[in-house]
Amino acid sequence: MAANAQAKRPPANAALIDELRAxxxxxxxxxxxxxxxxxxxxxxxxTVAPDAVAxxxxxxxxxxxxxxxxxxxxxxxxxxxxxxxxxxxxALHGGICIDLSGMNQVLRxxxxxxxxxxxxxxxxxxxNEHLRDTGLFFPIDPGADASLGGMAATRASGTNAxxxxxxxxxxxxxxxxLADGRIVRTGTRARKSSAGYDLTRLLVGSEGTLGVITELxxxxxxxxxxxSAAVCPFPTVADAVNTVxxxxxxxxxxxxxxxxxxxxxxxxxxxxxxxFAVLPTLFFEFHGTERGVVEQAELVGDIAAEFGxxxxxxxxxxxxxxxxxxxxxxxxxxxxxLRPGSQGMPTDVCVPISRLAECxxxxxxxxxxxxxxxxxxxxxxxxxxxxxxxxxxxxAAEIERAEELHERMVLRALAMGGTxxxxxxxxxxxxxxxxxxxxxxxxxxRQIKQALDPLNIMNPGKVIRV
Amino acid sequence: MAANAQAKRPPANAALIDELRAxxxxxxxxxxxxxxxxxxxxxxxxTVAPDAVAxxxxxxxxxxxxxxxxxxxxxxxxxxxxxxxxxxxxALHGGICIDLSGMNQVLRxxxxxxxxxxxxxxxxxxxNEHLRDTGLFFPIDPGADASLGGMAATRASGTNAxxxxxxxxxxxxxxxxLADGRIVRTGTRARKSSAGYDLTRLLVGSEGTLGVITELxxxxxxxxxxxSAAVCPFPTVADAVNTVxxxxxxxxxxxxxxxxxxxxxxxxxxxxxxxFAVLPTLFFEFHGTERGVVEQAELVGDIAAEFGxxxxxxxxxxxxxxxxxxxxxxxxxxxxxLRPGSQGMPTDVCVPISRLAECxxxxxxxxxxxxxxxxxxxxxxxxxxxxxxxxxxxxAAEIERAEELHERMVLRALAMGGTxxxxxxxxxxxxxxxxxxxxxxxxxxRQIKQALDPLNIMNPGKVIRV
Numbered sequence: 001m002a003a004n005a006q007a008k009r010p011p012a013n014a015a016l017i018d019e020l021r022a023x024x025x026x027x028x029x030x031x032x033x034x035x036x037x038x039x040x041x042x043x044x045x046x047t048v049a050p051d052a053v054a055x056x057x058x059x060x061x062x063x064x065x066x067x068x069x070x071x072x073x074x075x076x077x078x079x080x081x082x083x084x085x086x087x088x089x090x091a092l093h094g095g096i097c098i099d100l101s102g103m104n105q106v107l108r109x110x111x112x113x114x115x116x117x118x119x120x121x122x123x124x125x126x127x128n129e130h131l132r133d134t135g136l137f138f139p140i141d142p143g144a145d146a147s148l149g150g151m152a153a154t155r156a157s158g159t160n161a162x163x164x165x166x167x168x169x170x171x172x173x174x175x176x177x178l179a180d181g182r183i184v185r186t187g188t189r190a191r192k193s194s195a196g197y198d199l200t201r202l203l204v205g206s207e208g209t210l211g212v213i214t215e216l217x218x219x220x221x222x223x224x225x226x227x228s229a230a231v232c233p234f235p236t237v238a239d240a241v242n243t244v245x246x247x248x249x250x251x252x253x254x255x256x257x258x259x260x261x262x263x264x265x266x267x268x269x270x271x272x273x274x275x276f277a278v279l280p281t282l283f284f285e286f287h288g289t290e291r292g293v294v295e296q297a298e299l300v301g302d303i304a305a306e307f308g309x310x311x312x313x314x315x316x317x318x319x320x321x322x323x324x325x326x327x328x329x330x331x332x333x334x335x336x337x338l339r340p341g342s343q344g345m346p347t348d349v350c351v352p353i354s355r356l357a358e359c360x361x362x363x364x365x366x367x368x369x370x371x372x373x374x375x376x377x378x379x380x381x382x383x384x385x386x387x388x389x390x391x392x393x394x395x396a397a398e399i400e401r402a403e404e405l406h407e408r409m410v411l412r413a414l415a416m417g418g419t420x421x422x423x424x425x426x427x428x429x430x431x432x433x434x435x436x437x438x439x440x441x442x443x444x445x446r447q448i449k450q451a452l453d454p455l456n457i458m459n460p461g462k463v464i465r466v
Numbered sequence: 467m468a469a470n471a472q473a474k475r476p477p478a479n480a481a482l483i484d485e486l487r488a489x490x491x492x493x494x495x496x497x498x499x500x501x502x503x504x505x506x507x508x509x510x511x512x513t514v515a516p517d518a519v520a521x522x523x524x525x526x527x528x529x530x531x532x533x534x535x536x537x538x539x540x541x542x543x544x545x546x547x548x549x550x551x552x553x554x555x556x557a558l559h560g561g562i563c564i565d566l567s568g569m570n571q572v573l574r575x576x577x578x579x580x581x582x583x584x585x586x587x588x589x590x591x592x593x594n595e596h597l598r599d600t601g602l603f604f605p606i607d608p609g610a611d612a613s614l615g616g617m618a619a620t621r622a623s624g625t626n627a628x629x630x631x632x633x634x635x636x637x638x639x640x641x642x643x644l645a646d647g648r649i650v651r652t653g654t655r656a657r658k659s660s661a662g663y664d665l666t667r668l669l670v671g672s673e674g675t676l677g678v679i680t681e682l683x684x685x686x687x688x689x690x691x692x693x694s695a696a697v698c699p700f701p702t703v704a705d706a707v708n709t710v711x712x713x714x715x716x717x718x719x720x721x722x723x724x725x726x727x728x729x730x731x732x733x734x735x736x737x738x739x740x741x742f743a744v745l746p747t748l749f750f751e752f753h754g755t756e757r758g759v760v761e762q763a764e765l766v767g768d769i770a771a772e773f774g775x776x777x778x779x780x781x782x783x784x785x786x787x788x789x790x791x792x793x794x795x796x797x798x799x800x801x802x803x804l805r806p807g808s809q810g811m812p813t814d815v816c817v818p819i820s821r822l823a824e825c826x827x828x829x830x831x832x833x834x835x836x837x838x839x840x841x842x843x844x845x846x847x848x849x850x851x852x853x854x855x856x857x858x859x860x861x862a863a864e865i866e867r868a869e870e871l872h873e874r875m876v877l878r879a880l881a882m883g884g885t886x887x888x889x890x891x892x893x894x895x896x897x898x899x900x901x902x903x904x905x906x907x908x909x910x911x912r913q914i915k916q917a918l919d920p921l922n923i924m925n926p927g928k929v930i931r932v
Contacts, residue, residue, distance in 0.1 A: 112711055112820035135715075155660040166658050168667070169635060184907045190816040191848040192632050193885035194621040194671055195892055196900050196929055197911045201634070201667030205660055222717040245578055249601075251688040253719070291761055299755075350656040354578035382657040417655035425660040434662050441650045444918065445663045451917035452910065463662060 016072040017052050020096065023064060027055040027102075038079050038089065038097040042144065044345045044391075045087035045429055050077055050097035057102045059175055059183055059214040066212065067181030069096055075457050076179075078208040080150025081123060085346055086427025088154065088207050092461035098212060100149055106130045107215070114220045115172060115189060120149025120213050127218075136220040139164035139255075142423065143329065149213045154425040155205030159328075162248075162381030163255040163287065166423070170219045171204050176211035179453035189217060202448070207425055208459035210452050224287035227255070228297055229321040230314040232304045233279040237261060237364070239307040240280045241357035244380045246303045248353065252296050256285035257381040261364070264331055264375035271334030272327045282309070282380075283328050285321070328377075335375045335388045345389040345399075347406050349413035350422030353383040359416055360385060363409050370401050384422035411436070426463045434463070482538040483518050486562065489530060493521040493568075504545050504555065504563040508610065510811045510857075511553035511895055516543055516563035523568045525641055525649055525680040532678065533647030535562055541923050542645075544674040546616025547589060551812055552893025554620065554673050558927035564678060566615055572596045573681070580686045581638060581655060586615025586679050593684075602686040605630035605721075608889065609795065615679045620891040621671030625794075628714075628847030629721040629753065632889070636685045637670050642677035645919035655683060668914070673891055674925035676918050690753035693721070694763055695787040696780040698770045699745040703727060703830070705773040706746045707823040710846045712769045714819065718762050722751035723847040724794055727830070730801065730841035737800030738793045748775070748846075749794050751787070794843075801841045801854045811855040811865075813872050815879035816888030819849040825882055826851060829875050836867050850888035877902070892929045900929070 021028045029035070030052045039049035051074075056062045069076045075095025082089055091097060103119035106127060110116065111134050118127060125145045127138050142151060142158040150156075152174065157166035164170065173187020186199040203211055234240040240259055247254060259282055260268065266278045282304070286296040293316070301312040315321050327334075336344050351359045360376065367374045367387065378385030387409065389402040410420045410433050420426075420433035435442050442464070449456075449464045456466045487494045495501070496518045505515035517540075522528045535542045541561025548555055557563060569585035572593060576582065577600050584593060591611045593604050608617060608624040616622075618640065623632035630636065639653020652665040669677055700706040706725055713720060725748055726734065732744045748770070752762040759782070767778040781787050793800075802810050817825045826842065833840045833853065844851030853875065855868040876886045876899050886892075886899035901908050908930070915922075915930045922932045 110818065110820060112715065113818040114715065115818070155658075155664075157658055161658060165635075168658070168664065169631075178910070182906060182909075184910055185905065186907050188880075188885045188903065189818040189883035190850075190879075190885040190888065191819070192621075192623055192627060192634075192816055192850065192888050194814075194887045194889050195885045195896070195903055196671070196908070197676075197914060198621075198634065198664075198667045198671055199907055199910060201664045202914075205662070205664055210663075222715055224717060249578065249580065249688055251690060289761060289765075292758055295755060295757055348660075350658055352576065352579040352581070352655040353657070354576060384656075384658065413656075414654075419654045419656040419659035419661045421660045422656065422658050423660050426662060430661070437654065437661055439651065440648055441652050441665055442662070443648075444644070444650055444665060447917045448663060448668075448914055451913045 013072060016068060016074055019068055020052065020054055020065065024054055029053045038082065038099065039091050041082050041084045041087060041089050043085040043087065043429070044343055045090060048090035048092055050091035051094045053097045053099050055099045055102050059177065062098060062177045062212050062214050063181045063183050065096065065098055066177050066179065069457055070180055070455060073455050073457060075460050076212065077459050078153065078212045080121065080147030081145065083144035083146045084150065084154055084427065085424045086429035088425055088427035088462055090428065092428060100147065100214070103214060109134060111136060113189065114222070115217055116220055117215060117217050118148055119215055121147050123147050124151065131220065135223055137223050138218060139221055140167060140170055148216055148218065152204050152213050152216055153207050155423070157379070157423045159256045159258060159379055161379060162257055163253055164221060167204055168201060171200055171216055172219055173200055173217040174203060174213050175215035176203050176213050178211045179455065179458050187217060207427065207463050209449060209463045210458060226288060226290045226293040227321065228286050228293045228314060228316040229324050230284040230297055230300070230312055231276070231281060231324055232309040232312045233277040233281045235279065235308045237280045237360050238357040239309065240282050241360070241380060243282060243304045243307045243309060245353055247300055248381055250299070252299055253288070254284055254296065254300065254381060255287040256283065258283040258328055259378040259380040259385065260328070260331065261376040264335065264377055267334040267338050267375050268327045268331060271337045272330055274327055283324060331377050332388060335390055339373060339390050342390045343393040345391055345402055347387045347389070347409060348384070348421045348424040349410055349418055350382060350384040351413050351416045351418030355416040355418070356380060356383050359413055362412060363387065366408055367405055370405055372398065372402055372405060382422065383418070428461055431465060479538060482534060482540055485534055486518065486520055486531065490520055495519045504548065504565065505557050507548050507550045507553060507555050509551040509553065509895070510809055511556060514556035514558055516557035517560045519563045519565050521565045521568050525643065528564060528643045528678050528680050529647045529649050531562065531564055532643050532645065535923055536646055536921060539921055539923060541926050542678065543925050544619065544678045546587065546613030547611065549610035549612045550616065550620055550893065551890045552895035554891055554893035554928055556894065558894060566613065566680065569680060575600060577602060579655065580688070581683055582686055583681060583683050584614055585681055587613050589613050590617065597686065601689055603689050604684060605687055606633060606636055614682055614684065618670050618679050618682055619673050621889070623889045625722045625724060625845060627845060628723055629719055630687060633670055634667060637666055637682055638685055639666055639683040640669060640679050641681035642669050642679050644677045645921065645924050653683060673893065673929050675915060675929045676924060692754060692756045692759040693787065694752050694759045694780060694782040695790050696750040696763055696766070696778055697742070697747060697790055698775040698778045699743040699747045701745065701774045703746045703826050704823040705775070706748050707826070707846060709748060709770045709773045709775060711819055713766055714847055716765070718765055719754070720750055720762065720766070720847060721753040722749065724749040725844040725846040725851065726794070726797060727842040730797055730843055733800040733804050733841050734793045734797060737803045738796055740793055749790060797843050798854060801856055805839060805856050808856045809859040811857055811868055813853045813855070813875060814887045814890040815876055815884055816848060816850040817879050817882045817884030821882040821884070822846060822849050825878055828878060829853065832874055833871055836871055838864065838868055838871060848888065849884070894927055897931060
């Protein structure tokens with residue numbers, strides 16, 4: 001029995017910890033509270049603490065740590081800000097957590113090339129503060145002030161993806177430490193390339209299972225001359241989604257197009273003391289020239305009117321826009337506030353936009369039948385939506401019901417040609433859906449994992465079952 | 467000696483050819499002329515014919531052919547239209563060429579989702595004809611009427627990439643046959659996903675060395691309400707490039723922005739009987755709403771004027787636009803016509819846009835010192851440019867000089883943070899530059915190649931030296 005348990009969980013033995021402490025000094029911690037904080041993300045997944053936390057300050061340090069872990073066959077779990085949602089940082093097999101938050105330098109900004117180089121621990125807000133006087137910004141906004149390395153590792157996106165793409169489109173290249181401690185640099189600063197396999201895109205979204213991302217070259221965008229925001233309630237979710245479809249099809253370059261269902265609007269009204277209609281509602285943001293923004297807003301207003309959208313409220317003043325988006329950004333907290341003492345279980349699927357209304361409506365009906373509280377928000381320009389199950393953490397039956405609903409939602413999305421996660425990642429929370437989504441391709445992913453990490457020390461138990 | 471040669475070049479033995487003929491009937495050919503046509507692309511690389519050509523009509527047939535080749539350890543070389551430029555289809559180690567041109571069905575068009583599914587042999591023009599009545603189009607335009615499978619395999623792009631991206635951004639998913647005959651499907655129809663490794667992007671650009679792409683799901687775009695084109699000569703290449711930089715930095719969503727140098731403009735004037743100034747010249751195309759297109763053209767006209775651009779000629783009529791772009795599309799033939807009986811050696815690098823003027827000017831000076839004729843065209847919005855060396859095929863010294871110039875141009879681009887190929891691919895023509903560009907990352911590419919193709923039968927000798 002003991003031997004079995006040990007085989008399952010290779011201990012980060014004292015010798016390794018001593019070695020790392022000699023190398024890192026104070027920057028290696030085995031303190032319980034610190035280990036716990038590094039074993040729990042912002043989701044409902046339980047804490048699974050690593051054996052020690054190493055606070056790295058350079059790519060070379062990360063390489064040295066990984067080399068020593070490899071020599072001892074001890075797992076390595078990279079950590080950015082701990083704001084992910086599928087248990088990606090849980091140390092399921094113990095091991096050393098590498099905290100990259102000390103790697104927080106913006107290394108280069110090239111305004112002419114619209115790109116920059118950063119260390120992996122820089123957060124998106126810190127990067128945008130750094131860019132403040134350049135006329136440029138980094139658009140990807142997953143909500144949390146996540147680290148850019150973590151965002152790359154989980155292929156994050158969020159509200160702006162409909163216009164600016166996801167981390168897949170905005171990482172030009174990266175530096176990563178592989179399972180044997182090798183340092184590799186992928187991509188170049190050229191905008192495009194046909195030179196060899198796209199290792200950048202292979203590492204983006206690999207969630208630390210192929211390597212630890214330590215530096216990134218990112219694409220930047222010019223801050224648009226003008227921005228405006230709009231909000232518009234609809235009689236039904238289908239009407240709202242049809243407005244989205246037509247907007248996208250006409251090629252209107254909306255920067256954000258977000259759906260909140262009636263339950264979520266009610267929650268936002270209560271939480272943010274607002275007075276919106278309790279109806280399915282679209283929030284828009286338009287970026288462009290002064291004239292272009294007016295044109296986009298007018299066009300979308302006309303489309304919305306065709307689908308019964310009433311009161312297309314349109315704000316160009318920065319403070320009005322902020323108020324609108326603050327309500328959207330607080331949606332998660334507003335949802336939880338509907339039920340004091342509750343815990344949130346956020347979910348994430350993405351479907352072809354033609355199936356979006358159907359997927360949302362079937363899901364809503366299923367949730368209502370089960371009598372579970374679950375407001376909905378969606379990055380609907382991409383076909384991506386989230387339900388947040390608002391649960392009593394003490395009520396096992398309710399949690400089980402939510403898990404069943406979640407499973408049915410994912411299978412529904414897959415049956416519609418969608419994906420089990422648009423932006424949260426697989427972690428270990430969605431491992432069971434990967435095969436259902438990708439079939440034989442999962443075996444190919446496994447071959448790649450085994451080729452690059454034969455000892456299975458890189459964030460083991462995540463993304464791919466080995 | 468004989469044993470050595472045989473080890474280097476496994477013969478596509480009679481037994482395999484008999485098997486394939488029994489399976490494919492007339493659709494297997496060993497006719498010399500057909501084999502030769504399949505061993506030569508549109509570049510200066512010599513013909514290296516396969517042992518036989520198999521004309522496949524389905525994914526299952528491709529799988530069966532690859533399985534049989536694997537059993538005999540015989541190489542497989544996929545073939546679309548043969549319009550590539552770095553020798554990617556040369557059967558360097560013999561083997562079976564799989565011609566996919568018979569897989570020419572558009573399988574699905576979903577106007578609401580702005581996507582479609584096609585077999586790999588469908589060419590980009592055929593797809594756009596098929597889409598004619600839908601209000602949608604597929605924008606990637608590498609010049610040649612290439613097959614979409616081939617375009618994916620080489621990560622093609624071309625004139626529209628500055629606005630619409632490359633094949634990397636426009637392939638949502640694909641079906642491929644791997645080295646052991648397994649059929650894998652990658653991606654979903656969802657716009658974005660965080661579910662597992664990005665095998666789509668791994669196969670896009672792998673040039674047949676990891677698998678044969680047989681079907682694709684592609685992103686489509688709405689045909690813009692309005693288009694206009696403009697042409698503008700500049701005193702120097704630097705002035706033209708600075709106009710480009712400022713245009714991109716201001717976020718003007720130009721659809722095309724092409725540079726032709728003075729030599730190329732002279733060639734175009736002669737070939738297409740035109741009267742343009744013999745100066746570095748930018749060709750623009752703007753897509754958008756009626757008002758948006760006017761706004762873009764005015765803005766770019768103002769920028770061009772700041773950098774000495776004269777006579778910003780601006781055409782909205784379709785026939786005027788066509789005339790303008792015809793001259794651009796004929797640039798290669800115009801270059802060759804400067805010297806009757808010549809052969810072209812097209813090249814391709816891509817650099818950060820801030821280094822583009824410098825890279826072009828140093829390259830031009832080098833070419834002039836060497837006394838070689840080499841007009842220049844560039845997709846300059848991406849930092850990508852081509853020289854076409856116009857050579858006397860009988861003059862070995864001149865060809866050698868061109869090869870030296872080419873090598874210096876590539877190394878110059880790499881030193882500036884660029885790539886050895888923006889869109890032509892590695893094939894075997896650029897194998898020697900891959901290591902210089904990617905260093906240790908090439909070893910990682912090799913590990914992936916060996917994991918997925920342990921017998922090295924998938925287009926051997928291309929992209930990665932094994």
